[in-house]
Amino acid sequence: MKYVDLTIQSISAGLLIGLLIALNYHGEFALVALLQFFVGAWQMLISLFSVLRNGSESVRRKHLDYSIIYIGIFIVGAILISFGLHVFPVHKIAQNVLEWIVGIYVFGLPWILAVYHYTISWKLVFNKHKKSSSFLPHINF
Numbered sequence: 001m002k003y004v005d006l007t008i009q010s011i012s013a014g015l016l017i018g019l020l021i022a023l024n025y026h027g028e029f030a031l032v033a034l035l036q037f038f039v040g041a042w043q044m045l046i047s048l049f050s051v052l053r054n055g056s057e058s059v060r061r062k063h064l065d066y067s068i069i070y071i072g073i074f075i076v077g078a079i080l081i082s083f084g085l086h087v088f089p090v091h092k093i094a095q096n097v098l099e100w101i102v103g104i105y106v107f108g109l110p111w112i113l114a115v116y117h118y119t120i121s122w123k124l125v126f127n128k129h130k131k132s133s134s135f136l137p138h139i140n141f
Helices: 002-023 030-057 061-087 092-126
Strands: none
Touching (some): 002 030, 002 092, 030 061, 030 092
């Protein structure tokens, strides 16, 4: 399963990066956000299955915890922002700052979580344990 997970993540990351380059900051980031959602859902499910199978010793436990915290804050933040924008008038400068904060939260933090999970998956697949021998122990081959 770890090979399938890494393959799906690698293809998804390539598609997302390619799409970001193709868009060249001309807008239409809804498709990127949708793909990010599917990548995040995949990673969260893999982390959940790993934790259910291996218990709290799973290396993906922190990723699952961070993802749950992120989603909780995202939901509460979205509710507060939508309520606040309708109740309180927002100055143009404050609105621009709010858009930057939302942009960082919607696009920046998911990428950080995705890279974190990708490095965990990469290490699980490619981190081979070398047997150490007593012959020339100060030299690692």
